[in-house]
Amino acid sequence: MPTDYELRRQENIARNMKLLEGLMGKHKQEEESRIKQTKPVGHNNVPKKKKRIYTPKKHVELSSEDEIMGSRPAKRARSESPQPGLRRSLRQAGKIPPNHQAQSQTQLLSLVTAKAGVDHDREPNRRSGKRVHNPKTFGHIPGIPVGTWWESREDCSNDAIHAPWVAGISGSLEGAYSVALSGGYEDDVDMGDYFTFTGSGGRALKGTKANPKNLRTAPQSSDQSFENPFNKALKISSETRKPVRVIRGYKLPSPYAPLEGYKYDGLYIVDKNGLNDGGFLVCKFAFRRIPGQPPLRRTSAGKPDDNNGSDVDSDMTGV
DNA sequence: GGGCCCGCAGGG
DNA sequence: CCCTGCGGGCCC
Numbered sequence: 001m002p003t004d005y006e007l008r009r010q011e012n013i014a015r016n017m018k019l020l021e022g023l024m025g026k027h028k029q030e031e032e033s034r035i036k037q038t039k040p041v042g043h044n045n046v047p048k049k050k051k052r053i054y055t056p057k058k059h060v061e062l063s064s065e066d067e068i069m070g071s072r073p074a075k076r077a078r079s080e081s082p083q084p085g086l087r088r089s090l091r092q093a094g095k096i097p098p099n100h101q102a103q104s105q106t107q108l109l110s111l112v113t114a115k116a117g118v119d120h121d122r123e124p125n126r127r128s129g130k131r132v133h134n135p136k137t138f139g140h141i142p143g144i145p146v147g148t149w150w151e152s153r154e155d156c157s158n159d160a161i162h163a164p165w166v167a168g169i170s171g172s173l174e175g176a177y178s179v180a181l182s183g184g185y186e187d188d189v190d191m192g193d194y195f196t197f198t199g200s201g202g203r204a205l206k207g208t209k210a211n212p213k214n215l216r217t218a219p220q221s222s223d224q225s226f227e228n229p230f231n232k233a234l235k236i237s238s239e240t241r242k243p244v245r246v247i248r249g250y251k252l253p254s255p256y257a258p259l260e261g262y263k264y265d266g267l268y269i270v271d272k273n274g275l276n277d278g279g280f281l282v283c284k285f286a287f288r289r290i291p292g293q294p295p296l297r298r299t300s301a302g303k304p305d306d307n308n309g310s311d312v313d314s315d316m317t318g319v
Numbered sequence: 320g321g322g323c324c325c326g327c328a329g330g331g
Numbered sequence: 332c333c334c335t336g337c338g339g340g341c342c343c
Contacts, residue, residue: 153338167337205334217336
């Protein structure tokens with residue numbers, strides 16, 4: 001017997017998925033008509049795609065009150081895992097027995113060669129390196145290729161891909177520089193090249209009586225809004241169409257999430273934003289991956305490499 | 320597993 | 332200085 005909470009969650013997931021599929025179809029059509037224009041019928045020798053350059057669209061009308069954006073259920077039990085099989089234990093990174101490597105070699109990729117020599121006994125809270133690039137820039141960071149893997153957010157921050165250690169959004173009034181997908185919102189949908197993302201705010205930090213607010217995260221307890229500087233940054237990005245760096249974390253319940261740690265999945269565009277009123281207000285965003293980047297890989301579900309990341313995974317339900 | 324502590328980055 | 336933020340570690 002599904003609970004009320006579960007029903008709403010499923011509804012929202014379906015809605016978000018439909019949104020993403022709509023965007024996919026739209027982009028596919030655009031692509032097809034673009035090819036048709038440059039390639040007359042019956043003419044096969046025309047060079048395929050030339051180098052795909054990302055050209056920002058002049059202007060795209062925004063709907064700030066987009067009803068297709070899914071709402072998030074008001075009450076959310078943090079420990080309640082929709083798909084326990086896909087969830088990694090929060091504190092087990094680095095403690096996973098070696099036999100997990102037997103699951104697949106490909107899923108760990110070259111990324112984990114970096115992990116091979118990781119010293120798990122390193123001092124806690126020690127800065128592991130000095131940052132040489134400014135994370136408050138748009139686009140790629142020199143020397144950090146798509147697919148780069150880190151054990152922790154701290155390491156990722158030192159590489160200037162995503163500066164904050166805890167927060168999921170990094171940005172300013174110029175727009176968002178980067179976001180982290182860590183599975184903090186259970187109705188977000190991840191299809192790889194497309195995903196939905198929930199803004200920040202509305203979480204009353206809790207703590208003990210002696211040390212109030214000494215916990216860094218908390219369940220949703222009030223409304224979000226675009227006045228929140230992070231949400232505002234994402235909204236601005238949807239207008240400017242500037243690229244946003246995306247990292248996926250091991251806690252994200254998605255076949256594109258790494259099994260451990262965090263990985264850099266390249267540049268995305270914030271394609272759509274909306275504010276949904278359901279329970280608490282939440283800011284929702286739809287991201288689209290910029291074409292022409294190294295393909296994403298599936299990790300935790302399906303056959304690794306069975307999909308280069310460009311196709312629609314209409315059968316994907318594991319979100 | 321949960322409870323609670325803590326540091327850091329960023330912005331005010 | 333203050334506060335927040337989809338971390339990480341340690342203890343039970």
